[in-house]
Amino acid sequence: MGEVILTMKDIDKSFPGVHALDHVDFELKRGEVHALMGENGAGKSTLMKVLTGIYTKDSGTITYEGREVEFHNTRDAQAAGIVIVHQELNMVGDLTVAQNIFIGREFKKGFMIDDRKMIQESKKLFDELHINIDPKAKMSDLTVGKQQMCEIAKAISHQAKVIIFDEPSAALTEKEIEDLFAIIRDLRKQNLGIIYISHRMDEIKVITDRVTVMRDGAYVGTLITDECTKEDIINMMVGRVIYEDPKTHSMVPADAPVVLKVEHLNAGKMVQDVSFELRKGEILGFSGLMGAGRTETARALFGADPKTGGDIYINGKKVTINSPEDAVKNGIGYLSEDRKRFGIVVQKTITENSTLATLPKYMSGLFINKGAEKEVTEKYIKELDTKTPSADQLVVNLSGGNQQKVVIAKWLVRNCDILIFDEPTRGIDVGAKNEIYKLMNRLASEGKSIIMISSEMTEILRMSDRIIVMCEGKKTGEISIEEATQEAIMDKATRDIK
Amino acid sequence: MTKKKSIFTQEVIVGIVLVALYFIFRTISSDFGKYTTFLSMMDISYYYALMAIGVAFPLITGGVDLSIGTGMICYALAGGCLIRFYNVPTGLAMLVSVLFGLGIGLANGVLISVMGLPPFLATLCTCMITRGLGSVVTGSFAIPWPTAKQDNGWFHSIFKITLADKTKLPLGLVWIILLMLIMQFVLAHTRFGRYTIAIGSNKEAAILSGINVKFYHIMVYAVSGLFAGLASIAYAAVIKTVQPGTGAGMELDAIGGAIVGGVSASGGYGTIYGTVIGAYVILFLKQGLPYIGFNANMQQIITGFVLIGAVTIDIIKRKVIK
């Protein structure tokens, strides 16, 4: 480890209604891999966005290479040598791999962009990284994993001094992760500073030198990786919040009836011959890597995407589900992983969102019975403890956790027996997360059946009665909670590739 | 760009349609095949093709420019006014027309990129404003540009030259092809073109890649305005007398041409040669159907259905690939 290259001090940032960063400190040295950890919503990504100029900080200082700096956009940051590999893929699908890697700093021959040189350089870059990607391929034709590798290659090609990896491994196979680590070690040798954001405790131990932990937008502390244990880090991350006790055994009675049976479900490449059963009162966890086909399975089951085959039985009766309309009629509700895009209508009120799936029930003749609508909305605001001044509040003004509660309320109003929760706690702060867990357990105990898709291993292990593991569109395993361990799940989630 | 892609891209299909249309019209009407008919068609094609080349850029960014039709008339009126009332040399007046177009284009760009107005609305407003301006500068009067035989009418020969043996050559077609190649080159091989595609495909990613998206977004509309300015000269050269209050609806033919020529209606993809071919398909329908005995009004109905057909085929094609 060399001298300090970057210091962030007292960084403060607020969004309307959210104190996203509360006087956070951070320090990075040359030749170090520094992990930044924290639960979802702890403020890691926000801190990095402040660093790279995407957000403007409210107060605090950033010292980089001995000088105080303030970047106004990513371009400034890049020019100074700070690049970020984003969590969400930021690729221009209509351009080729090489064009994407060099976007914003194309090689030029006179007026002309020198595409040939860009392709050569990309090849060189990929060779160095031992990745096999055709630089001339169109970006949108690549798999998510490969796109991620391109994103990393792009960052590295920037002659950077500081590289930020924001959850880079989420979509990668184990082999690809190995490659990534090799690359990171190589970069460390070249005396670069690396910030590594990840949830995977194992990786942190393997690759990083120091760990900084954040919680609820605040700085908690920094540890030297070799000198601490996993538990130390987890304690710092979780802090005061006492989660629901992890399940040690299934809470579902052995004789609970099967409410949903899916047989040989097929839908494109991402859903291949998936079969499973769901019992009354059960929380069925779906685990796997990003891009394993869990969301696609849920969407196909819900009728949101077209299926190519498979049978669905509800309470033993075969049903046809060709559209979400059919699914909802059959008592299935779906909470999407992408709340803003698929879950809520942000510019509308809580009331309007709550009754969206049930509107025909709240009609008196031709007109909407606004009184009854408001009544039921207020009932669920109270029941779910949604924090809002009134039922007429626009959903856009709510925090992530409360927005999620509005979506849940939508399905509870509908009285759905089968609920699909796709990443129910993504982008939700820690306190709200626990409330959602409690709520899920309560719903299960009331006899609702829940399919929970989650990428957080701790969440899967904490909540599920039974776990289904998927990999590359196929179901690769089914594990009871008693037998489940992180290793067992990871093994199945990556089984095919090894 | 990838090898597995079928060679039957929209551009190729539209190209085949264009050739097929030509031969169908030719077979049915012997007059259609005459060289003079071809010349007349070319005359009228120039300003549509120029507008289409320009508007392809906003379309590829996922936007649109509705101000080019009325704009073109407005610029032609302004230039014509200078020649007629202020004895400005033709060359200078032409330059003013083009710069006027560029200016309105820049204004569109600022409204959309800096002030954040939706492109449809911003250009709808400039469409109304240019239409009004055109009438205001001329006091609502029609403005004749100099005819080819007048001293200052040399600009007609930019688009058509007469050889010693009285043969006429559609020189304008050369310019259209040249500009098409240049702009295709710009789109495919310069930063400006690349960022145009990037803005249309994933604007957020473009911003995060450190591109000055605001600047390039303005430039996209400036190009559209510039080409509307160029079109105004082609219009003046062919139609000669420019009437204020006209021009509305011409932009739709140009945009329709670009869409038929494979420019994605949602942005992110398009080629300039496809755009030009598409514009000529629309023009062939407009100009060719009267030759094969169609009621002039049937042509509008057919054009409407061709437009829907072209886009529907594209939608179905994409669904099949998925």
Place this chain on the structure above:
Amino acid sequence: MKKKMLAVMMSAVLVGGLMAVPAFAAENLSDTTEGIAQFDGLEAKEAYDFQIVVKSFQSTYWQAALQGMDQAAEELGVTYSAQGPASESDIADQVNMLNSAINGAPAGVGLAACDTSSVLESLQAAADAGVPIVAFDTGIADAPEGSVVCTVVTDNTAAGEVAAENLYAAVKDQIGNGTVRIGEINQDNYALNIQQRGLGFINKLIELAAADGYTVAMEGNEFYVDAAEGAVEGDADIILEVRVPAQTTVDLCSTEAGTILDKEDTIAVFGSNQTAAEGLLVANDNREVLGDTVVGVGFDAGTSIKAAVEDGTFLGAVTQSPLMMGYYCIYALTAAANGEELIDVPTDGYWYDASNMEDENIAPNLYD
């Protein structure tokens, strides 16, 4: 400002023309003396302000009309302000303008109606309010009692007929040896004056051909085909083809004109208004058959039509007298405001060709 400039440019030619008003050349189409005589010695009782509503300012035709008005207003010491919709087809706008003009209670309103039916209600309102209306350019047949006090128009049927006569005389020799084709381009078929003109041309041509023992068959636009009188079905000596474009733009007119010019048997074409005649010229730009193998006849004036007549591309053209119409419109308004009873003023249509373009009573009407 522009208006002023135009005025300066025009007034020189204008004066010469107006001096010669009572003595018209032989080509004039109808008797105008009586209508004009009523304005002898007219003086405005006060400095009236008139409202003029024209069809639009789009074509230079209307600019010429305004020149006439300027001249008359200056002579009489009255003022006027003119307004018109963006295009001749914006009927609703014109009705609103007319209503607005009447609501302003002016000394009188001069109206060139885009559509004669849609203004009737407004005319009733004018009659009720006692605002005298002078219809110019386009007569209003069903005008309510007491609204239109004077009509200053050129007889469009006669204008079409004179075009037919001149055209027929030029091509007469070519008729009889197999079928020949004569074309007519009309900008549209719903404006009354263009209908009259088009039909005047058609019916006169059929009449002239019949007199020489030739038959005429109609082709093209259904309206004119149906309205033609005396045409035959099937084989005929002359095919009279009428084409109307989908929209009233020069480029579409030129396409329609091109289809006619391209036909081998075409011997003559008539473009029935400025836009149609300009379209005909645009089509001829490449084909260069007019004045050579095909006889072309235009209508109205404007830079390119004048040039075409001058260099023989067009055999000639018919001009209405927009200038006279404008001029007498103001005279009629003034007289009406004075409280005088008026009779209609038919203005002239002139046949002009390269030989008489410079004539003092024609030149002023040949606006640019």
Place this chain on the structure above:
Amino acid sequence: MENIKQNPVVKKLGFNRIILFCILLLMYGVFSVIIPGFASMDRIMSILNYTYFLGFLALGVTFVIATGGIDFSIGPVMFCCALMAGYTLNTHGAPVIVSLIMSIVIGFCFGCFNGYLVAFVGVPPFIVSMATMNIAKGLGSVFTKTQSVSWPQGNDPSGKGWFRNLVKAGDFPVGLLIFAVAIVILYIVMNNTKAGRYILCLGSNKEAVRLSGVNVRKWQMLAYVICGALVGIAAIFFVGAYTTVQPGLGDTYNNEAIASCVMGGTSMAGGLASIGGTVIGVLVISLLQEGIMALRMTKEVQMIITGIIVIVFVYADVSARRRRN
């Protein structure tokens, strides 16, 4: 300023709409002062003539814009309705009531056509509009053999002119009554019925509504159908006031209708629509055009002013939303 904006009443009515309404009143005041005799009943009637048909057009397109779509074929479609129905009336001697219904039905059919293509086939609304515009113009021309169509005068001896009483009976503005009833009905449809709720929600986030088990295609199509039927009604008021329609025209009214919607606070992005705002917008444009004419300026000046007002209002809207996010 901020306090005023936070006032619940102001919030409910919409700050921009209040401003727009003030502009309307101010404009009327200014015109009345500088133009002698502007504040007369005749003027108001003349303004209303323009308000009716533009109002129905704008209200119709409000529903389409609420879904995040666009329809700029409304002007030509209106003319097509009036042409086809009027031609049937004049040439085939159909009873007036049949023609009136026919006009609405034709508009309805165009709405179905547009809606089907947008909602079920997935053609972008912009392109559908372009195509429909051409088709409507062509159809109107072909059907009438490119004739203009004049509807019967109020005093037509055949008695066919009774439909003009829908606009104005004697000096009583019946049209205003009908228009007011239509506004109330459409306000209720937009705010108190399933159709309005779904249309607004799907305009804001179509996927979320679909995943709530709603048949979004049906409701999206309905917006275009409502628009089409209202365009058919607009056609009746157009000929009721202006008698004659010509084939191949009508484009100019698209811009004015869309402009009134947008300045009234309906968002081009969809999801936000204000029937009241649209009505104020229509009144602003009608008043502006009468005022401009009374000032002896040309229509073009009105276009320029309208363009600028729209830019200012949309910019105010966009920047307000930006600040909020």
